[in-house]
Amino acid sequence: AQSVAQPEDQVNVAEGNPLTVKCTYSVSGNPYLFWYVQYPNRGLQFLLKYITGDNLVKGSYGFEAEFNKSQTSFHLKKPSALVSDSALYFCAVRGNTGGFKTIFGAGTRLFVKA
Amino acid sequence: DARVTQTPRHKVTEMGQEVTMRCQPILGHNTVFWYRQTMMQGLELLAYFRNRAPLDDSGMPKDRFSAEMPDATLATLKIQPSEPRDSAVYFCASGWPVGYNEQFFGPGTRLTVL
Numbered sequence: 689a690q691s692v693a694q695p696e697d698q699v700n701v702a703e704g705n706p707l708t709v710k711c712t713y714s715v716s717g718n719p720y721l722f723w724y725v726q727y728p729n730r731g732l733q734f735l736l737k738y739i740t741g742d743n744l745v746k747g748s749y750g751f752e753a754e755f756n757k758s759q760t761s762f763h764l765k766k767p768s769a770l771v772s773d774s775a776l777y778f779c780a781v782r783g784n785t786g787g788f789k790t791i792f793g794a795g796t797r798l799f800v801k802a
Numbered sequence: 803d804a805r806v807t808q809t810p811r812h813k814v815t816e817m818g819q820e821v822t823m824r825c826q827p828i829l830g831h832n833t834v835f836w837y838r839q840t841m842m843q844g845l846e847l848l849a850y851f852r853n854r855a856p857l858d859d860s861g862m863p864k865d866r867f868s869a870e871m872p873d874a875t876l877a878t879l880k881i882q883p884s885e886p887r888d889s890a891v892y893f894c895a896s897g898w899p900v901g902y903n904e905q906f907f908g909p910g911t912r913l914t915v916l
Contacts, residue, residue: 720902731806731893731907732845739902778845782902789858790835790905792845 690715692781694793701769702801709764709796711779721762722780722790723753732778738762749773769800804828806908808894814914820882823911825894826875834877835895835905836862836869845893851877852899884915 691714701707713719720739724732736747743755753764764777779793807826815821827834835850849859854871862869866885871877881888891912895905 722904724904724907729909731895731909732905733907734904737902737904789847789850792847794844 690781690783690789690791692779692791692793694777694779694796696796697794698797698799700799700801703771704768707764707766707769707773707798707800709777709779709798711762711764711793712760713762713779713781714760715781715783717783719762720782721753721755722782723747723751723762723764724778724780724792726776726778726795728775735764735777769798771800771802774798774800804906806894806896806906808892808908808911810911811909812912812914814916815884816916817885818883819915820880821884821888821913821915823879823892823894823913825877825879825896825908827877827894827896828906829875831896831898831906832874833897833899834871835897836877836879837893837895838890839893839910840890848879848892881913884913886915889913889915 693712722737723735726732736745738745738755746752751766776795776797778795780790782790809824832853836848838846848862849869851871868880891910893910895907897903897905
């Protein structure tokens, strides 16, 4: 069965500092991995995805994520956080063996302090 | 700028009443998802469709929930009868049929059942 874990409910970081939001996954076969962001009273917005190829994936708003197969992780990173990055971040995984079901993590709330 | 639209954005109703939520997927997308988001349970997949046919509705309480796609431009989620525990934000998302493509979320319908 597919699963995804976001071990931190909340991450606090000062503006200008690097940020990391953690994600680990479990899936049969090769994974398709996604990060989404949700701002208050809005739907989720796609940030980036890993399908195959380079383990470092770059996405919107300066975010990037590193796929690590041996650790089954897909951590979201940004070199310099902005106050406007404060939001709820979801990691999601889908296996590549049929169906379209994507499993979302519980979400990590990011607070960036000025 | 193509977007998923959902109506109504807010709905307050009394227990026992029927609730219908509507979604217009992005033109050309033939995969449609319904999610429910609550503080306690996070983001839950209720059902999803491909080419208007239901592929998986295992996340949906069958006794009171029903989801349909009368045509390619409209998806509906119906609750009858509604209960206070159904209070949540309901999101519709659409995407292309290939599994490694991201989903595009609507703004959600905030449902309150009194």
